[in-house]
Amino acid sequence: MNFEFIILGSSSGRPTADLYQSAYVLNIHNNYILLDCGEGAQMQLFKYGIPIMKINHILITHLHADHFIGLIGLLNTYNLLKRDKPIHIYAPKGLEEIIQVQFKHAGKVASYPIYFHELNMNQNTKVIETPTLEVYSFPVNHRIECNGFLFREKAHLRNINPELVSELKHLPNEVYQILKRSKDYEFENRIYEYEKYTLPPPKSRTFAFVTDTLKDNLYIKHIQGVDMLFHEATFTDEHEELTTETFHSTARQAAEIGQEAQVKKLIIGHFSTRYKDFETHLKEAREIFPNTFLAEQGKRFEIQTAQV
Amino acid sequence: MNFEFIILGSSSGRPTADLYQSAYVLNIHNNYILLDCGEGAQMQLFKYGIPIMKINHILITHLHADHFIGLIGLLNTYNLLKRDKPIHIYAPKGLEEIIQVQFKHAGKVASYPIYFHELNMNQNTKVIETPTLEVYSFPVNHRIECNGFLFREKAHLRNINPELVSELKHLPNEVYQILKRSKDYEFENRIYEYEKYTLPPPKSRTFAFVTDTLKDNLYIKHIQGVDMLFHEATFTDEHEELTTETFHSTARQAAEIGQEAQVKKLIIGHFSTRYKDFETHLKEAREIFPNTFLAEQGKRFEIQTAQV
Numbered sequence: 007m008n009f010e011f012i013i014l015g016s017s018s019g020r021p022t023a024d025l026y027q028s029a030y031v032l033n034i035h036n037n038y039i040l041l042d043c044g045e046g047a048q049m050q051l052f053k054y055g056i057p058i059m060k061i062n063h064i065l066i067t068h069l070h071a072d073h074f075i076g077l078i079g080l081l082n083t084y085n086l087l088k089r090d091k092p093i094h095i096y097a098p099k100g101l102e103e104i105i106q107v108q109f110k111h112a113g114k115v116a117s118y119p120i121y122f123h124e125l126n127m128n129q130n131t132k133v134i135e136t137p138t139l140e141v142y143s144f145p146v147n148h149r150i151e152c153n154g155f156l157f158r159e160k161a162h163l164r165n166i167n168p169e170l171v172s173e174l175k176h177l178p179n180e181v182y183q184i185l186k187r188s189k190d191y192e193f194e195n196r197i198y199e200y201e202k203y204t205l206p207p208p209k210s211r212t213f214a215f216v217t218d219t220l221k222d223n224l225y226i227k228h229i230q231g232v233d234m235l236f237h238e239a240t241f242t243d244e245h246e247e248l249t250t251e252t253f254h255s256t257a258r259q260a261a262e263i264g265q266e267a268q269v270k271k272l273i274i275g276h277f278s279t280r281y282k283d284f285e286t287h288l289k290e291a292r293e294i295f296p297n298t299f300l301a302e303q304g305k306r307f308e309i310q311t312a313q314v
Numbered sequence: 315m316n317f318e319f320i321i322l323g324s325s326s327g328r329p330t331a332d333l334y335q336s337a338y339v340l341n342i343h344n345n346y347i348l349l350d351c352g353e354g355a356q357m358q359l360f361k362y363g364i365p366i367m368k369i370n371h372i373l374i375t376h377l378h379a380d381h382f383i384g385l386i387g388l389l390n391t392y393n394l395l396k397r398d399k400p401i402h403i404y405a406p407k408g409l410e411e412i413i414q415v416q417f418k419h420a421g422k423v424a425s426y427p428i429y430f431h432e433l434n435m436n437q438n439t440k441v442i443e444t445p446t447l448e449v450y451s452f453p454v455n456h457r458i459e460c461n462g463f464l465f466r467e468k469a470h471l472r473n474i475n476p477e478l479v480s481e482l483k484h485l486p487n488e489v490y491q492i493l494k495r496s497k498d499y500e501f502e503n504r505i506y507e508y509e510k511y512t513l514p515p516p517k518s519r520t521f522a523f524v525t526d527t528l529k530d531n532l533y534i535k536h537i538q539g540v541d542m543l544f545h546e547a548t549f550t551d552e553h554e555e556l557t558t559e560t561f562h563s564t565a566r567q568a569a570e571i572g573q574e575a576q577v578k579k580l581i582i583g584h585f586s587t588r589y590k591d592f593e594t595h596l597k598e599a600r601e602i603f604p605n606t607f608l609a610e611q612g613k614r615f616e617i618q619t620a621q622v
Contacts, residue, residue, distance in 0.1 A: 023361035053331035100419035111408035
C-alpha cells in the first residue's frame with residue numbers, strides 16, 4: 007500500500023532553464039493526486055514515468071501563476087490522448103473561469119468531464135473522501151487566499167493472526183471480515199473474540215502540504231503530528247526580511263513549524279531562484295529539525311506502514 | 315546586422331519529457347521577436363541565453379493551447395524581474411481576455427505596459443513597422459483562424475565607395491547621408507553622382523513563418539521568394555491521411571510549398587510526438603526541396619547579408 011510524495015518541481019516564482027515551478031504528486035494506494043501544477047508539470051510527469059491517466063484529482067493551493075499555469079497544458083494533453091474518465095479539480099474560485107476561457111477561444115470541448123470544486127478558503131474543510139483516504143484543506147497566510155492540505159489514510163482493518171487462523175477454518179467465511187472490523191463473532195454458542203484472533207492494523211499514515219505562507223500559528227493544529235510535512239522554505243536566514251514583504255518563509259521557520267507541530271519528517275522546497283543551490287536551506291533547517299530533506303526534482307519520499 | 319531564426323521548441327500538440335511546444339525567436343538587428351509561446355518557452359529562453367528583456371514583440375499565430383500557453387508564465391516572470399519597458403503582443407482576438415483573467419485572479423497588475431494588438435485574420439496586413447523592418451500577417455488554413463507572418467528588412471542605404479571617399483572630404487558632412495540615400499549632391503557648381511560615389515546596398519532579407527495549416531495555395535503569394543521559410547511538417551507520408559482531419563501538413567507538402575514559392579531555404583518543424591526522430595521527415599522533404607533543415611531545439615539559422 008504505497009504512500010509516496012514525488013517532487014516534479016519546487017522553484018518559487020519563475021522557473022530556470024532546469025528547475026520547474028511548483029508541482030508534486032502523491033501516490034496513495036496507486037491513486038495519483040497532483041498537488042499544484044506549475045508550467046511544464048506535464049513534461050515532468052512524462053520524465054518521471056508517472057501514469058498520467060491515473061491522476062483523477064488535482065489540488066491547487068492558490069492562483070499565483072507559478073502554482074497552476076501548467077494545468078491547461080495537461081488538460082489539453084488529456085484531450086489529445088482521448089481521456090474519457092472524469093477529472094476532479096479542487097481550487098480557489100476563479101480557476102474554472104481561467105480554464106474555460108482558454109477552451110472557448112481554442113474552439114475545443116474536453117473529451118472527458120472536468121469537475122471544478124471550489125475550495126473553502128476560510129476554514130478547515132474535508133474536500134475528498136474515498137474508501138481509504140480523507141483530504142482536508144485549511145487556510146495559510148499568503149498575499150492572496152491560499153490553502154494547505156492534509157491527507158489522512160482511513161483506519162485500516164485488523165489482520166487475522168496467522169498463528170490462530172486454523173481455529174477459524176470450520177466457521178462460515180464471514181467470520182474473517184467481522185473479526186477484522188473489531189467485532190466478536192458468535193457461532194454455535196461460542197464467542198470468538200476479535201482481540202484474540204486478530205492483530206492491530208498498521209497505523210494510518212498522514213501527510214501535510216503547506217506552501218506559500220508566512221510562518222503562522224494559524225495552521226499548526228491542522229498538521230499536528232503528521233508523518234511527513236512538506237513546508238515551503240523560499241529563503242535562507244540571509245533574506246529573512248523578505249518573508250514579510252512576500253508572505254513566504256525561511257528554511258529555519260519551516261523547521262520551527264515542523265518542530266512545533268511535532269511532525270516526524272520535514273521536506274522543504276519552493277526555493278527562490280536567487281540561490282545557486284539549497285545546501286544553506288538544508289543546513290539552517292536541520293539545526294532546528296534534523297530530519298529535514300530537500301524537495302529536489304525527481305525525488306520520491308515514501309511513508310512506510312508501521313504497526314500501532 | 316543579424317537576421318537569425320532560433321528554435322526553442324517545435325513539438326506539435328503536446329510536449330514530451332524533452333521536446334517543447336511551438337516557440338521560436340527571431341533576432342533581427344538585435345531586436346528579439348518571439349514567435350508563438352508554448353508551455354515552457356521561458357525555460358528555453360533561459361537555456362539558450364536569449365536576453366529576454368530585449369524581446370519587445372510577441373506574435374501568436376492562433377489560440378490552440380500549444381502555441382500560447384507559455385505566455386502567462388513569461389509575462390509573470392517579467393513582473394518578477396521588474397520589467398518597465400512595454401511589450402507588444404500580436405494575437406487573434408481572445409488572447410487579451412485569457413491573459414487578463416489570470417492577472418485578475420492572481421490579484422496582480424503588470425509592472426510594465428502590455429499592449430495587445432488584435433490580428434486581422436482575414437487578409438494580408440502590415441502589423442509591425444520599425445525603422446528597419448516590416449512584419450506582415452496573412453491567413454493560412456487551419457481548424458481555427460490562424461495566421462502566418464512575413465518579415466522583411468527595409469531597403470538598406472547605399473555604401474560610400476571607400477576608394478573614392480577622399481574626393482568627398484572637403485565637402486560638408488551631409489554629403490554622405492545624401493549620397494547613401496541615392497541622391498546626387500551639388501556643391502560649388504559641381505555634381506557628385508551617387509551612382510559613382512556609392513556602392514549598392516546589401517539585399518533586404520526576408521523570412522516567412524507558416525505553422526498549423528493544410529497545404530494551400532492561399533498563402534503562397536505572401537511567401538514568394540523569401541530567403542528562409544519555416545513551414546510546419548507535422549506528419550510523414552505514412553500519415554498523410556491525417557492532414558485533412560487535423561488541418562496539418564506533411565514534410566513533403568512543406569517542401570512542395572517551398573518549391574512552388576521558390577524560397578531559398580526551408581526549415582521544417584512542428585513535429586507530431588508519434589515519431590521517435592524526424593529523419594523520415596527530412597528525407598521526404600529533401601526529395602522535393604534539397605535545401606531543407608530540421609527545426610531542432612537550440613538550432614540557430616542565420617540569413618547572411620548578400621549584395622544585390
